[in-house]
Amino acid sequence: MKWQGRRKSANVEDRRGQSSSGGGGGGFNPMLLAPLLKFVFSKTGLIIVGIGLLISLVFGYNPLNLVANFFTETTSQSISKEGYNGSPEENEQAQFSATILASTEDVWNGILDNYKEPTLVLYSGSVTSACGSASSATGPFYCPGDEKLYLDLSFFKDMENRMNAPGDFAQAYVIAHEVGHHIQRLSGTMDKVNRLRGQISDKEFNEYSVRLELQADFLAGVWANHAQRTTKIMESGDYEEAMNAANAIGDDRLQRQSTGRVVPDSFTHGTSEQRMRWFKKGFDTGDISQGDTFSATSL
Structure with missing residues (x-):
């Protein structure tokens, strides 16, 4: 990716090196x-x-x-993170993440009227959000309660070493996917799905969750389409990196790797094939109206 020297987002909250209790979570000291x-x-x-x-x-x-x-x-x-010194590689990844977030801002401000930009929170180890506490094992996530994206940069190492999904554009896809969830929050789609929890069976809710995740993959593809057309940010091999990442984090593949068996009724994010297909559709069309996964008869 050609990301160096580009604008970095100001909507980044760097909590690396801070305790997850920061922000008023614990009892009185x-x-x-x-x-x-x-x-x-x-x-x-x-x-x-x-x-x-x-x-x-x-x-x-x-x-x-x-x-x-x-x-x-x-x-x-x-409490500042004074004394916390990230490695040169980690600090570069922080700069990279801020640059990718800025790119999503540029793209979505150009597509959506009155787009409200989310904040990216970088943390290490554990973090507290409006959605509760989480550890780095949770992976990147979006919290609709505070409209923030949460990312422990160690996840990028996990992608490369444990998931065999290396590459800077694979990392950009992850950030763009979480921004996709923010767009779902702004459109009301995420709230509609969340309101179904407890009103339908777990199996039915999982199906809605899969459609929500696949739409976020589609929106990541739309971002990549517009970012490439307007800024030529992609290089040879970048598209393949994103597709490989989508393949690596499919429910079927992850279940097979962890347990040796696949349970489709428990899928919450979609299969590898589905995730690749919807990212590809977003990238190929660049048209946000083509991403209604909830009306699609086939995923």
């Missing part, structure tokens, strides 16, 4: 008691305590919780 008291009796603190007392009178809420939560979250958010 007693080590914060002294600075908390100092804060409470400061001018700003007195104002907040006054507001808290008013809230407690109206709603029966404990004002000390308000102050503690405010202070704890402020302190957690202010």
Whole structure:
């Protein structure tokens, strides 16, 4: 891929080296008691305590919780990743990811009216999102609750070493796929599918989940089509890298590798053949209207 020297997205939150409890997830730390008291009796603190007392009178809420939560979250958010030094390879991958995100922004802003750009969160080990906590074993994911993409860059190594899906365009496909989920969130498609959970059988819900994932693959293909036509970002072999990645993460292939057997009713992302087909359709057409996987009689 010809990605060096291109614009990098500003919508990147780098949490590498931070604890997953950052952002106000855990209980109150007693080590914060002294600075908390100092804060409470400061001018700003007195104002907040006054507001808290008013809230407690109206709603029966404990004002000390308000102050503690405010202070704890402020302190957690202010913790920097000072001292964290990623390897040169990892830092280059972070720059690469920001560049690919910028490319998706350029493409989707040109296709969709009033496109709302998502944020990419880079983390290491574990992370807390509006969808709960996750570890790097989860793999890249999109959280509709905060409209953010989450990526542990070690996944790119896993793609190369464990899945036999190397290449920078294979990595770009992964990011574009998660952006596809963001588009589904903006269109309301993701919410419609999620509302079905618990209302239909697990087998039926899995079928909807497969259609959701295949549509995200299609949208990744649409991005690749437009990015290539407008910026010539792809080089020889890039398309094959993306197709190989789609093949590597098919449910049938992953199940066969992990258990030696395939259970179609448990598929949630689609087979290797399906994932390749829908990415190819998006890439070949570049037409977002061609990606209605929910109406397709054959996937």
